[in-house]
Amino acid sequence: MGKKALKQFNETVKFLKKQYAETPSVGIVLGSGLGNFVSEITIEKEVAYEDIPNFPVSTVEGHKGKLIFGKLSGKTVVAMAGRFHFYEGYSAQDVVFPVRVMKLLGVETLLLSNAAGGVNPSYKVGDIMIIKDHISQFTPNPLIGKNNSEFGPRFPDMSEPYKKELIKKAKLIAALHQFDVKEGVYLAVTGPTFETRAEYQMIHVLGADVVGMSTVQETIVANHAGMQVFAMSVVTDVGIREEDNIITHEEVLEAAKLAEPKLATIFKELVAAI
Numbered sequence: 001m002g003k004k005a006l007k008q009f010n011e012t013v014k015f016l017k018k019q020y021a022e023t024p025s026v027g028i029v030l031g032s033g034l035g036n037f038v039s040e041i042t043i044e045k046e047v048a049y050e051d052i053p054n055f056p057v058s059t060v061e062g063h064k065g066k067l068i069f070g071k072l073s074g075k076t077v078v079a080m081a082g083r084f085h086f087y088e089g090y091s092a093q094d095v096v097f098p099v100r101v102m103k104l105l106g107v108e109t110l111l112l113s114n115a116a117g118g119v120n121p122s123y124k125v126g127d128i129m130i131i132k133d134h135i136s137q138f139t140p141n142p143l144i145g146k147n148n149s150e151f152g153p154r155f156p157d158m159s160e161p162y163k164k165e166l167i168k169k170a171k172l173i174a175a176l177h178q179f180d181v182k183e184g185v186y187l188a189v190t191g192p193t194f195e196t197r198a199e200y201q202m203i204h205v206l207g208a209d210v211v212g213m214s215t216v217q218e219t220i221v222a223n224h225a226g227m228q229v230f231a232m233s234v235v236t237d238v239g240i241r242e243e244d245n246i247i248t249h250e251e252v253l254e255a256a257k258l259a260e261p262k263l264a265t266i267f268k269e270l271v272a273a274i
Helices: 003-019 035-040 092-105 164-176 197-205 216-224 249-273
Strands: 026-030 042-048 066-072 075-081 109-118 128-135 181-188 210-212 228-238
Touching: 003 042, 003 092, 026 035, 026 092, 035 066, 035 075, 035 249, 075 092, 075 249, 092 216, 109 216, 109 249, 128 164, 128 249, 164 181, 164 228, 164 249, 181 216, 181 228, 210 228, 216 228, 228 249
Parallel strands: 026 075, 026 109, 109 228, 128 181, 181 210
Antiparallel strands: 042 066, 066 075, 109 210, 128 228
16 A cells, blocks of 8 residues: 555545534444435434545445444444445445545444345345455455555454354344344355356355355455444345345345345444443
8 A cells, every 4th residue: 555545545534524423433434225224223313425536426226325433332433325336336445435534534343234145045135244254365355565564464354254143243133123133154256247047056065044246345355344243134135046036226225225224234333342
């Protein structure tokens, strides 16, 4: 990471601190169809991505494109209503730019959500899954390139990418509300195509329970920066199936919308427990 990149980060952080003076301790990234979660936040400031210096702009339906500051469960939070994806043409470094900005703003805990395809045969549309681990080899690693030790070590440990203590708390919250929550492995692909049947079979053999086009690059950079991460997937389609149905983005958004209240409850109460 060169001097130009550092200058961009500093410029972005300086701009955002002028917009909102408080220090957020929790960052939240909302995936496809999950943007309505912002209604749970007592919003104190909204900033459109297009108004933020050096910030990418979301181009995908279901991603609103706003950075939201406010209060949730007694904590000061910053939420991304809409994220960036490698398949939009952004570099891996662009995709994770907001995560680094969150860290520089003071965020210590990052909560991630996504819409994902079910690979585990026991999963059905509408299920929610806590991510306990991931497989990242099918997407570019955002840490490739010169390392800046101010952001983190050259070779960060990834033995616990998703904080076990946060997973434990989330499972207790789910049990309290009698939510049927899965726990499994997320495999990241570049997209934008949905997977072929053969690819779904391969992903299942590799040990993944769901597959998606986000989250992993953000998790890698958050761990590199010393943040603790918690992530959940909403199963919006099922890949290993017998019938000849096709998957559409509209169906993904609809399934995410139906599962959103459960995810919102877990996120809200988890923030309170942090």
